[in-house]
Amino acid sequence: MSIDIHEEPWLRNALGSLLVDEPPMSPVAVVDDVRRGETARIVVRRRRTAALAVAAVLALVAVPAGYLLRAEPHAATPPASSTSATSGDTAEVLRQRATPALATLGWTVVGQREPAINGGTVGTELDLDVARTTDVASAGTDGVKTTSVQILSYQSLTGPGRYLALCTASSCPSSALVLPSTTSCQGQPNCYTDEGAYLDSVDLTRYGSLVLDRSYESGVLIEVLVGRDPSFPAPAKTVGPISFLTPTGARSLLGALGNPYTDAPVPSQSPRPIPSPTSDGFVPVADWEAGVLAAFSGGITTVFQHADVTAAKLVVSGREAQGDGGRLVQTSVDDGSAAAAQLASPPCGIDDPTCRVLLPWGRVTTSQGPAWISVVDVSFTDPTHSTRVASVVRGDTLVMVTSDSREVSTDFVYGASGAPGLSPDIILERALAIPLPESMRAAAGRPMAMPPGVASGTGGSASASTTQGTGGPQTAHDRAFAESVPCARDQVNVTYGGADGATGLSIYTFSVHSVSQKPCGLVGRATITIPGLALRHAAGSGSFAGPDPAVVTVFLLQPGATAEFSATKWRCDYGTGVRASTFDIRINSATVRTSLPFDGMTQCTGGPAADPGNVLTVYGWREAPQGLVWG
Amino acid sequence: MSGVAVPPDFESYVAARRPQLRRTAYLLCGDWDKAEDVVQDALTRLYVHWRRASHADNIDAYVRRSLVNAYLSEGRRPWRRERATDVLPEKGYADPTDSSGDRDDLRRALASLGASQRAVVVLRYWDDLSVEQTADALGCSTGNVKSQSARGLARLREALAASDSADPEVAR
Numbered sequence: 038m039s040i041d042i043h044e045e046p047w048l049r050n051a052l053g054s055l056l057v058d059e060p061p062m063s064p065v066a067v068v069d070d071v072r073r074g075e076t077a078r079i080v081v082r083r084r085r086t087a088a089l090a091v092a093a094v095l096a097l098v099a100v101p102a103g104y105l106l107r108a109e110p111h112a113a114t115p116p117a118s119s120t121s122a123t124s125g126d127t128a129e130v131l132r133q134r135a136t137p138a139l140a141t142l143g144w145t146v147v148g149q150r151e152p153a154i155n156g157g158t159v160g161t162e163l164d165l166d167v168a169r170t171t172d173v174a175s176a177g178t179d180g181v182k183t184t185s186v187q188i189l190s191y192q193s194l195t196g197p198g199r200y201l202a203l204c205t206a207s208s209c210p211s212s213a214l215v216l217p218s219t220t221s222c223q224g225q226p227n228c229y230t231d232e233g234a235y236l237d238s239v240d241l242t243r244y245g246s247l248v249l250d251r252s253y254e255s256g257v258l259i260e261v262l263v264g265r266d267p268s269f270p271a272p273a274k275t276v277g278p279i280s281f282l283t284p285t286g287a288r289s290l291l292g293a294l295g296n297p298y299t300d301a302p303v304p305s306q307s308p309r310p311i312p313s314p315t316s317d318g319f320v321p322v323a324d325w326e327a328g329v330l331a332a333f334s335g336g337i338t339t340v341f342q343h344a345d346v347t348a349a350k351l352v353v354s355g356r357e358a359q360g361d362g363g364r365l366v367q368t369s370v371d372d373g374s375a376a377a378a379q380l381a382s383p384p385c386g387i388d389d390p391t392c393r394v395l396l397p398w399g400r401v402t403t404s405q406g407p408a409w410i411s412v413v414d415v416s417f418t419d420p421t422h423s424t425r426v427a428s429v430v431r432g433d434t435l436v437m438v439t440s441d442s443r444e445v446s447t448d449f450v451y452g453a454s455g456a457p458g459l460s461p462d463i464i465l466e467r468a469l470a471i472p473l474p475e476s477m478r479a480a481a482g483r484p485m486a487m488p489p490g491v492a493s494g495t496g497g498s499a500s501a502s503t504t505q506g507t508g509g510p511q512t513a514h515d516r517a518f519a520e521s522v523p524c525a526r527d528q529v530n531v532t533y534g535g536a537d538g539a540t541g542l543s544i545y546t547f548s549v550h551s552v553s554q555k556p557c558g559l560v561g562r563a564t565i566t567i568p569g570l571a572l573r574h575a576a577g578s579g580s581f582a583g584p585d586p587a588v589v590t591v592f593l594l595q596p597g598a599t600a601e602f603s604a605t606k607w608r609c610d611y612g613t614g615v616r617a618s619t620f621d622i623r624i625n626s627a628t629v630r631t632s633l634p635f636d637g638m639t640q641c642t643g644g645p646a647a648d649p650g651n652v653l654t655v656y657g658w659r660e661a662p663q664g665l666v667w668g
Numbered sequence: 669m670s671g672v673a674v675p676p677d678f679e680s681y682v683a684a685r686r687p688q689l690r691r692t693a694y695l696l697c698g699d700w701d702k703a704e705d706v707v708q709d710a711l712t713r714l715y716v717h718w719r720r721a722s723h724a725d726n727i728d729a730y731v732r733r734s735l736v737n738a739y740l741s742e743g744r745r746p747w748r749r750e751r752a753t754d755v756l757p758e759k760g761y762a763d764p765t766d767s768s769g770d771r772d773d774l775r776r777a778l779a780s781l782g783a784s785q786r787a788v789v790v791l792r793y794w795d796d797l798s799v800e801q802t803a804d805a806l807g808c809s810t811g812n813v814k815s816q817s818a819r820g821l822a823r824l825r826e827a828l829a830a831s832d833s834a835d836p837e838v839a840r
Contacts, residue, residue: 048793048824051774056691060700067682073708074678074715 072350128163131294135165135186138293145170147178186290318405319481322474329353329368332470351474364458365441368471372434372480392416395425395461395521401554401596403469405431405481410469412461425458427468433480438468462522462555469554519558519593523625528553529594531622531630534601541608545635548661549624550599559592562655564623565604568632569615570640577605577656592658599661609650612643678718681727682711689735695790696739698779709738732795732805736787777827784808785820792817 063069136146148166165186168178313320320328330353349372357366396412409430416423429436440458458464473481534546549559562576592600618637622630641650686707693703693710713734714721721730778786784806791802792813799817803810 048789048821049796051770052695052790052794054771055695055774057771058700059691059694062687062690066686067679070682070686070708070711071679071715073712074718 131163132165134293135163135290138290139165139167139186140170142289143170144168145173147173318403318472319475319478320472322476325351325370325472325474326353328472330355332368332467332472333357333366349476365443366459367439368437368467370434370436370471370473370477372477396465396556396593399556399595401469403429403431403554405473407431408469410465412465414458423458425461425464427461427464429465429468429471431473431481432483434473434477436468436471436473438464438471440464460521462557465555519556519591520560522555522557523560524549524551524553524557524594525625526627526629528555528557529624529629531624531633533620533633533635536636541610543606543608543638545604545606545638546601547604547622548599548601549594551594551596554596556593556595558625559594559600559658560625561590562657563602565653565655566621566623567617567638567653568619568621569617570638572606572638572640572651572653575652575654577603577654589657589659600658601661602658603656605654605656606638606652607649609639609641609648610644611641611648611650614640614642616640677722678715681722682714685728685731686711689731692732692790692795693735693739695778695794696736696787698775706735706738710734713738729801729804732791732797732801733807736791736805737807739787740783773828777824780827781820781823785816785823788813788816789820789824 132146132149139146144167146165147168149164167186350369351371352367352369354365354367357364393414393416394411395414396410398409398411401408401410410428412425412427414423414425423442425440425442427438442458459467528551530550530552532548532550534548537544537546547563547565549563551557564574594600616637616639619632619634620638621628622633638653641648644650689707689710690703693706694700697703697706710731711734714731717730721727778789781789787806788802791797791805792799797805799810799813802817803813806813
């Protein structure tokens, strides 16, 4: 260790050196701060209002306080079906139910930290400080050794009732029903699986933490986290065995919070029904998550983060299984509150070397009306992975689908993967397939904002390239994207554009029109075959008739746009043979059109072997002047 | 654009201070994810009390107190929840070619400090707070800060000296 900490100024430098791996801050961090703050403020207001109302009732009717605080240890229904807006009430209900259950186990609640809205909108969190009843009786509550119990109530989870037992990482079945000793997780990261949480700190397990987890068919998860306060540095100072770190105690506490506990095996979850969208493509907000999962045809096998269906911004993160591994995918839909932040910059920031545009902002037509789309690839400081992000903007709504390149296991452990994330066309297809919730219908119907960087005057045009302002290629990003999504036969329509000629050279023009909703690539030159003619083929430089002298062999064809290419052939100076009037054309190594009539072409005879009249020269792609019209 | 009613200047204040708060939180927690949680908690409280806090003589002091409280509360929580985010979780990987031994030593040394001691060290020697300002942030006496500071530094020296002696490059 070479840091000289005997001189304190060095300590500041040394502390600063720990910041070298500082990750970038989320671009919407401040917006999210405001949203979380606003949610918390609403809750605080409601709690104050509720407290005043209770005080008024007490004063007026003099209801015994004991009656109001009476616990309901075995209520038949889950206690926390409220929304985040009523989480203060939910926390109080949880406290009233937990207190007598803990008393039965020999513990007294000596403190309660302020109930918090976890993550802003996710659920209700209640932190209780508890001490042994015997300790409280002998020494009072001041200075008594305590441990903590966290009770978290979450909505929108659909798993059956169960608790998740601690077990070693190597043998941790998700359906484990036996609660082993409280020390079996020591030093084992991610020692349990949980759809709603994951173990973050190994160190803390040394203090006997565990998670107990119940979820109800009604969609409420109750989770109890128990931990000895890690501020107790030595075992001698801990509170000793904790009675609810046993199967009996845990079940008793858990049962007091809701339905009586059952040891029934965890049944396999029945797939959620795929929601039926309305005719204009919206789904009930409660079905939005199911709609997202349905959009992933491979299936998201593990959902790490469920949507809060009451929020203006819905997010679902999950693991999409692929063989033994899986990819992390995340989807979100926003009602516009944050869309401006997302649209405030082009897909990639200016001079952002970590971001690569795979598809610049472009406009497409969907069943729900026109939309802007883009795909970018974001690299991290860790060179082993990147994330691809597809964005779809409809009106004031924003759908984002991200795909991480790394493998992710069911317990949220990453593994390096050399494979890229989902291909741009797949991720974009999913982003377009994800339905919007009905609650965002108004936002979706607002006039479309035009992403900045889009050249003015191209509204309704084929492309929104930030650099060209046209439907044509060809930045390196366009090229990479085009190569990754070559046009299929059914995505294009090939037509013959006519012939021209000058000084013995015949020029034939062919058009390739996109009939697809998605961009796709024309990769390599087209191949023309004239049945019956024995012509040699050559590659022409440039596009022949286009303004760009550079040959374009990869062309990103935007939806509805048209690309052209030319073919030329010299006249026959010695003699003519067979004449053909149809041609076959191959694009992207696949025949896309056969027996298409054209003005006709003649085999030359009688000349030298290298008769230029028998050479068909095909040129590169160019943008069709009429191609910038959307279908 | 729909949006919530934002108290005046909250956003600009947060935009200006958030990076520094995050770094302080990281030095307190030793984990960027937790640091983000701590900052979020502190800023949520700040938002709720913004009207009052924005008229305080020193908003930074108020936020620092919230940050430290959030850090100490976070330390009592054995579990951290996932949170909605637009950015996928980012995990770093150790670079075997990176000579980061010194930083690792310092991280371990910091981790060996108690929560309060660590807070004192970070606030005093990273944020350059005075003893009085540190006491205000921690809600304790100046005497407590002085003693915690001395003990924290002693503990750091002890831990770093131990790592020095274990390092063959240094022992040579």
